[in-house]
Amino acid sequence: MRWAWAAVVGGSLFVAAGCADEGAPPPPVQPGDPLPGLDEAALGRFLLGKAVFERLATPDEGLGPLFNADRCSGCHDSPSSGGTSDRVVVKATRWEEDVGRCDLLRAHGGENIQQFATPALVAAGLGPETIPPSANARAAVLAPTLYGLGLVDAIEASEIARRADPDDVDGDGISGRVGRDEEGRPGRFGRKSEVATLERFVDAALRFELGFSTPAHPVEEPINGVPVPPGADPLGEPEIDARGVALLTDYVRFLAPPSPVAPTGAAADTIRLGEDVFGRIGCDACHTPALRTGSHAIPALDRAGVPLYSDLLLHDLGPESAGVCGPGAAPGEHRTSRLWGLRYRSAYLSDGRARTLPDAIRAHGGEGAASRAGFEALDPSDREALLRFLGTR
Numbered sequence: 365m366r367w368a369w370a371a372v373v374g375g376s377l378f379v380a381a382g383c384a385d386e387g388a389p390p391p392p393v394q395p396g397d398p399l400p401g402l403d404e405a406a407l408g409r410f411l412l413g414k415a416v417f418e419r420l421a422t423p424d425e426g427l428g429p430l431f432n433a434d435r436c437s438g439c440h441d442s443p444s445s446g447g448t449s450d451r452v453v454v455k456a457t458r459w460e461e462d463v464g465r466c467d468l469l470r471a472h473g474g475e476n477i478q479q480f481a482t483p484a485l486v487a488a489g490l491g492p493e494t495i496p497p498s499a500n501a502r503a504a505v506l507a508p509t510l511y512g513l514g515l516v517d518a519i520e521a522s523e524i525a526r527r528a529d530p531d532d533v534d535g536d537g538i539s540g541r542v543g544r545d546e547e548g549r550p551g552r553f554g555r556k557s558e559v560a561t562l563e564r565f566v567d568a569a570l571r572f573e574l575g576f577s578t579p580a581h582p583v584e585e586p587i588n589g590v591p592v593p594p595g596a597d598p599l600g601e602p603e604i605d606a607r608g609v610a611l612l613t614d615y616v617r618f619l620a621p622p623s624p625v626a627p628t629g630a631a632a633d634t635i636r637l638g639e640d641v642f643g644r645i646g647c648d649a650c651h652t653p654a655l656r657t658g659s660h661a662i663p664a665l666d667r668a669g670v671p672l673y674s675d676l677l678l679h680d681l682g683p684e685s686a687g688v689c690g691p692g693a694a695p696g697e698h699r700t701s702r703l704w705g706l707r708y709r710s711a712y713l714s715d716g717r718a719r720t721l722p723d724a725i726r727a728h729g730g731e732g733a734a735s736r737a738g739f740e741a742l743d744p745s746d747r748e749a750l751l752r753f754l755g756t757r
């Protein structure tokens with residue numbers, strides 16, 4: 365049976381009606397909240413989409429035959445739905461250094477090495493996937509928080525591209541390149557900036573994390589390159605309809621970025637100093653404090669400030685950060701992490717190898733080496749202020 369969307373929330377849709385206190389400052393946005401100012405129709409889609417995001421799927425409903433988890437919130441649930449977790453996705457690629465090309469190992473089942481197989485697939489003698497012998501890099505990728513991604517989706521591509529400086533013409537040691545997807549379109553989602561739109565990322569997450577075939581891709585992924593044997597996948601394709609994909613996308617689209625902590629008095633002065641230090645030692649050369657969205661039909665996403673602390677560009681952080689490659693990214697290149705919601709993470713960097721903020725900063729080599737040196741040279745009070753500032757995000 366396909367997921368029945370109306371049944372997901374018991375057929376009735378409850379929309380919380382906020383009673384705003386005239387003149388009072390808006391309450392801080394908590395993790396998992398929808399964007400403030402959504403109308404009832406959008407809020408309804410957010411709630412329906414959330415139910416899909418959290419719903420447990422079974423093989424009869426489309427899960428598998430290969431999968432990494434049985435629901436989206438299996439990896440994105442901390443500190444709320446749409447958040448992060450300590451679950452990782454295993455990826456493997458082959459970087460061909462001589463020609464500067466990334467092989468996503470499509471012929472061997474793709475870069476996402478699914479860790480689980482349905483009983484029917486196992487009974488047919490296949491799965492779960494193994495790392496193809498031709499891979500020359502592997503990575504355990506941590507799930508990022510999904511807060512604010514509708515705002516990120518609504519930024520115009522030209523706003524991102526104008527910050528790129530691929531040949532470092534301004535000579536500041538920081539280049540920054542626009543990521544690309546496999547078709548060469550400019551990317552902004554994914555750690556390698558390899559996906560162009562939120563809708564495409566949600567489609568990919570359904571296919572590669574849950575094993576759902578979708579209206580855009582109504583075929584099952586092969587198992588290490590071997591097609592799914594007959595009988596191992598009971599449900600016809602696609603296993604989720606266009607409405608389901610659209611609701612799921614709207615849930616992520618309408619997730620708000622959580623408000624930073626806003627202390628008062630002396631603590632506020634320290635945070636302001638920390639923000640100055642962040643600019644002074646050049647962290648903001650990549651972690652751009654804010655971008656803007658273009659015009660958008662949803663008022664909450666229309667020409668809005670996006671305080672994400674990222675330029676969404678790829679930067680080379682040196683050989684010590686080299687992992688898997690992406691369609692438009694060398695092994696050492698990573699998309700600048702968004703820093704909003706940083707205080708809800710307990711492990712940092714794509715693979716979570718840094719357990720503290722100073723460790724995350726010290727992992728910045730390559731284009732990040734100068735700001736790392738700036739961090740190391742800070743006097744103790746400036747360093748403390750910088751870390752306090754980061755702790756409020």
Ligand code: HEC
Nearest residue numbers: 432433436439453505506507508553554555565569570573
């Ligand atoms: C097995 C764990 C896992 C599951 C299940 C999962 N995700 Fe993710 N998600 C990840 C990881 C890991 C990344 C980072 C991948 C990357 O950037 O290469 C990610 C990234 C994302 C992003 C892009 C964020 C960004 O920074 O650009 C979106 C959007 C997303 N997931 C949505 C979903 C949706 C919707 C579902 C359910 C259909 C889902 N995820 C299920 C682990 C998971």
Ligand code: HEC
Nearest residue numbers: 646647650679698699700701712713714724731732735739
């Ligand atoms: C040259 C560009 C660049 C500069 C300059 C830079 N960063 Fe980064 N930063 C990145 C990239 C790219 C990543 C993502 C690395 C990864 O995915 O493993 C990152 C990741 C981080 C993270 C981890 C976030 C997370 O969610 O895991 C923190 C914290 C951080 N940077 C803070 C800083 C601070 C503080 C400075 C200044 C001392 C700084 N960065 C300077 C590009 C930069």
